[in-house]
Amino acid sequence: MCKIFGVFAVGYFYVLRFDRKQILDDLTWAYTYSSNLQPIFQKLGYWDQLSTYRFFVHAWSLGVELQYYLIVPFIMGVALCFGHNARIKLFSTIGVFSVIFQLYAPPKVSYGFLLSRIWQFMCGSIAYEFSKPFLSKDKSLLRQEEKNSSENAAYKQDKTELSYKGYKKVNWAAMPSATGMYLPKQIDKAEIGYTIEWNLRESRKKYFAMPCSKDGDTQRYTNYKNNEPELQCVAKGNATAKVLVLGNSIAYRAYPLIHNILKGRYRSLRLFPGSGCPSLSNWCAALTKATKKVVQHEKPDIVLYMHHSLKTPFVAPVKDLKKDRIYKEFQGNIDFISKYAKHIVIDMPYYTPPFNVGAKLARRLQLGLLPGDEFVVTWEVSTHQPNTISSTAAEFTELQQMHHEQHKRGQEELLAKTGCH
Incomplete structure (x- = not known):
């Protein structure tokens, strides 16, 4: 206590x-x-x-x-x-x-x-x-010594008993201290080592158990010859919304977390990514074509798209947005998907918000508030961010001013909700 x-x-x-x-x-x-x-x-x-x-x-x-x-x-x-x-x-x-x-x-x-x-x-x-x-039983755990009535034997026995009593006192004092300091450290080291090794082993796995069933429907109506059938699956829920998860292997690894967050609040949660292939681009033409067929056939309520690529065309600065190949491919495929999907949510891997995300999120949680609109950005704003593409000095100044106004507006809303002035 x-x-x-x-x-x-x-x-x-x-x-x-x-x-x-x-x-x-x-x-x-x-x-x-x-x-x-x-x-x-x-x-x-x-x-x-x-x-x-x-x-x-x-x-x-x-x-x-x-x-x-x-x-x-x-x-x-x-x-x-x-x-x-x-x-x-x-x-x-x-x-x-x-x-x-x-x-x-x-x-x-x-x-x-x-x-x-x-x-x-x-x-x-x-x-x-x-x-x-x-x-x-009338037995002792230790063999009894034969009785010796000599004074020498009695003296030795008394000396042994005194030594044992002294040892027992020291032992009872020392053992708890030794084990109390040593064992917790060793147990902590073992647990930390096991946790690190477990994560390393799991991270090396290419495929792992998924909370969904094999998706035979998409393979049938797309005729897509997929070398990785483990990446396509579907889970049935108890609601009405149809959710489609697209992207590359990042989407595959994010699917279990999305499944856990939604907790069955969907009609279907379908996964259709491709390893190393951002399907909003035409980098893998066969996958992009099949993805369009899936979107057109399923007509999802929500499309969740997430990818991360280190290939040069995807991360290189853009000199002219109107002539950039990747941007035009992304925009064209988004326009196509928007004809059949009600909402498109894109996890932008290259976008950097104009504020410290960790500090802002910690502050809102400290005040008991949910993450606000400042954590959400439109597709148009993300494509004009200086950290993502090259811009002229005028564009950069205009964007900075927009970010400043957005940040100021977010602070005012936060103060109004909390009653702090």
């Missing part, structure tokens, strides 16, 4: 202001030894789940242990009415029931709820029951 209060006392002055309510709430659960029940009664939204890490999250195991101590007298009171074999059967029955509950209960209940963890205590009780017959 002293450690918990210490974390609160120090952390209260180091966390952001909007986190202080969270640390006070967590302190209440921790002090009542009920942290394991906290997730059951909390209702967190998507952004809360992403940004929230409870300050006393590891106190859940202490809560489970102390809650078990409250009910163990009743369990042992019943168990002592039976014999040795019957007690083992009783503990096994309780343990099996607990395991079944943990497997079938919802995740937020099964993780820390006492009933889903009681099987671990039952394993200890069963182990104790099996150890009792062995320890009850």
Whole structure:
């Protein structure tokens, strides 16, 4: 409890202001030894789940242990009415029931709820029951020395006992200190090493398990000979909107996150990218042609397009926008898609906002606000950004003025919402 209060006392002055309510709430659960029940009664939204890490999250195991101590007298009171074999059967029955509950209960209940963890205590009780017959035998774990009535032997024995008592005192003082300092560091090193290696192994994978099914429809009506069928798939939802994800391998890797964010709020979530082929360009003519057929056939409500390419034509500065090949291809394909899709959302990999994104986002979250319109930019603005293409001095000055006005307008809206002047 002293450690918990210490974390609160120090952390209260180091966390952001909007986190202080969270640390006070967590302190209440921790002090009542009920942290394991906290997730059951909390209702967190998507952004809360992403940004929230409870300050006393590891106190859940202490809560489970102390809650078990409250009910163990009743369990042992019943168990002592039976014999040795019957007690083992009783503990096994309780343990099996607990395991079944943990497997079938919802995740937020099964993780820390006492009933889903009681099987671990039952394993200890069963182990104790099996150890009792062995320890009850009239045998010692150490071979007894033959009695020696001589004074020399008695002196040696007294000396040994004194040495052992001294060793035991030093050992009990030193071992907790040594293990308390050494083991946590080694465990942290092992966990960090494992996390890094796991990410490295996953990042080397070209394909991985996707939360969607094989898409045979698009292959049938496009006649597109795809060498990577793993990149095309579709997931069915429980709403009405049809969402189409296009791009290159970046879109493929982003699909699981999009799937998790939408949580089934769509009629279909279809993936149709190509490795190394931004489909809004004509870099891979066959893919672009097939993509147009998919858009024309599906008539999606939302098209999500994302790509990133290091090929020179895509990253080279543009001297003349009207004559630039990549721009004309992108604009032409966007015009085509806009005839059949209601909304087109493009993840622009080369756009740099005119402000510090991290600081702006942290400030809005600190005030309890969602990301604002300043994080959204139109296609027209993005194509005229100096960091993306070359511009004349006049164009650059005009763009800077536009960015300044947009930034000022965003600050005024923020102050109006928060009531700060």
